[in-house]
Structures are given as C-alpha cells and as structure tokens.
Amino acid sequence: MSKRDSVKYKIDRRMGENIWGRPKSPVNRRQYGPGQHGQRRKGKISDFGLQMRAKQKLKGYYGDVSEKQFRKVYEEAARRKGDTSENLIGLLESRLDALVYRAKFVPTIFAARQFVNHGHVNVNGRRTNIGSYRCKPGDVIEVREKSKQLAIVIEATQLAERDVPDYLEVDHQKMVATYARTPGLGDVPYPVQMEPNLVVEFYSR
Structure with a gap:
C-alpha cells in the first residue's frame, strides 16, 4: 500500500466515514477507528469535539492540508463579505x-x-x-x-x-x-455531510 493510500484510509477510519466515497475505503467494511482501542464505545462528544471533528474532516478531504495553510484559508474567508462558511468552501474548491x-x-x-x-x-x-x-x-x-x-x-x-x-x-x-x-456548499458533491459552520465556530472561539 502506498503512503498516500495509507494516509487516506487512516483519515477515513479516524472519522468513521468514507469521506471521498471511494469503493475501497476500509469504512465500507468496518465503521470503527484504527488500532486496538478502535472498537471502544464512544462517549458523548462535546461541542468543541464536534467542531474539531468538522475541521479535521474538511481539512482531510482536501488532501490533509496543513493546519497553517487551512487557517490562512479560513482567515481569508472571514475577511470577505458574505457568509464565512460559504466563503470557506468557495476558497477550498478554487x-x-x-x-x-x-x-x-x-x-x-x-x-x-x-x-x-x-x-x-x-x-x-x-x-x-x-x-x-x-x-x-x-x-x-x-x-x-x-x-x-x-x-x-x-x-x-x-x-x-x-x-x-x-x-x-x-x-x-x-x-x-x-x-x-465559485461554488457554494450546496454545489459541491461531497459524499458525506460537511459542516463548515462548525469550522467557523471552531476558529472564532
């Protein structure tokens, strides 16, 4: 397995979702996280946890963009007029x-x-x-x-x-x-639900 494939599949399993809709995703076979503790029962996720997960999922979807680069995209989206979450998607898609x-x-x-x-x-x-x-x-x-x-x-x-x-x-x-x-969130064919509004909440805390 190539390094890129292993990274891609690790992101899928960490999120518990087939975020690219690929037929070979390991999540298609088992929907729990990697490692020996992957099958543990999950507790209730906090608001912060939900926001972090939304950010990691969106960041991972675009090829696991670095945190520094992703934050710069968010800051550019926040500076622009209009809805920041829609701006964020438009910038990532461009x-x-x-x-x-x-x-x-x-x-x-x-x-x-x-x-x-x-x-x-x-x-x-x-x-x-x-x-x-x-x-x-x-x-x-x-x-x-x-x-x-x-x-x-x-x-x-x-x-x-x-x-x-x-x-x-x-x-x-x-x-x-x-x-x-430039597309909005509703135009982009994500295989899973993306929540850029939670990403905005994460960065604007």
Missing part, C-alpha cells in the same frame, strides 16, 4: 488541485496534488505546479499535451463513481476544464 480532481483528470485528491506538483497542468496556457494555487472564475485548466496519455489520467476520466460538478465545464477529449463560477 484550489488548483481540487479543480483537477473535480474535473476527473485524476482519481483522488492526493493524486491531484502530486499531478500538479509534477508539472502536468497548465492554467491559462502557463505551467503551474502549486497545488494550492487559487483559480478564478474564467480560468482554463488543461492537462499538458505530453501528459494526456498517462494511465492515471485515462483511468480517472472513466471513473463512474463521481460526476463533474456544474461549476466546471470539462472537455475530456481535449483534457481542458474551465472554472465557470
């Missing part, structure tokens, strides 16, 4: 690695970050290798010509387990996606 994953150019968010880091993606015609690069509505994301025949790309476009959301316009023949608009 990350380049998230959009590469949403466009089904790769099978997982972890693969998306690596794919971007290895220089396989252009944004508006320019090579961009920073996964956290923030895209704007109207930006065109394209798999570079020599990367279009990679096995990981061909496999991802054929995945039936998830659909491309409507805030992205994707042409899988040309391997090009246009980021049409």
Whole structure:
C-alpha cells in the first residue's frame, strides 16, 4: 500500500466515514477507528469535539492540508463579505488541485496534488505546479499535451463513481476544464455531510 493510500484510509477510519466515497475505503467494511482501542464505545462528544471533528474532516478531504495553510484559508474567508462558511468552501474548491480532481483528470485528491506538483497542468496556457494555487472564475485548466496519455489520467476520466460538478465545464477529449463560477456548499458533491459552520465556530472561539 502506498503512503498516500495509507494516509487516506487512516483519515477515513479516524472519522468513521468514507469521506471521498471511494469503493475501497476500509469504512465500507468496518465503521470503527484504527488500532486496538478502535472498537471502544464512544462517549458523548462535546461541542468543541464536534467542531474539531468538522475541521479535521474538511481539512482531510482536501488532501490533509496543513493546519497553517487551512487557517490562512479560513482567515481569508472571514475577511470577505458574505457568509464565512460559504466563503470557506468557495476558497477550498478554487484550489488548483481540487479543480483537477473535480474535473476527473485524476482519481483522488492526493493524486491531484502530486499531478500538479509534477508539472502536468497548465492554467491559462502557463505551467503551474502549486497545488494550492487559487483559480478564478474564467480560468482554463488543461492537462499538458505530453501528459494526456498517462494511465492515471485515462483511468480517472472513466471513473463512474463521481460526476463533474456544474461549476466546471470539462472537455475530456481535449483534457481542458474551465472554472465557470465559485461554488457554494450546496454545489459541491461531497459524499458525506460537511459542516463548515462548525469550522467557523471552531476558529472564532
């Protein structure tokens, strides 16, 4: 098992949920935490515990983003006008690695970050290798010509387990996606319920 897979499955088991909706998730077989104490009966979770769990789940979903980076995204969301929880989702979804994953150019968010880091993606015609690069509505994301025949790309476009959301316009023949608009929470196809309002409560204590 690769390091990325083990991290991904560990997050799933810690949360007790299949947060990416993957068919191979260990949670599909057993819904308790990892380790010898995983099956212990859980006590009632405090408000703080619920907020922390919501933050860890959202942070883990986007490839286990570092705490420092995630907090910066929250602070940017809080500075913007409007609902902070909706702003938070919009900012997380505008990350380049998230959009590469949403466009089904790769099978997982972890693969998306690596794919971007290895220089396989252009944004508006320019090579961009920073996964956290923030895209704007109207930006065109394209798999570079020599990367279009990679096995990981061909496999991802054929995945039936998830659909491309409507805030992205994707042409899988040309391997090009246009980021049409910033989504809200209701637009994002999370396989499990995300609670960004609890994340906001966690950081604004």
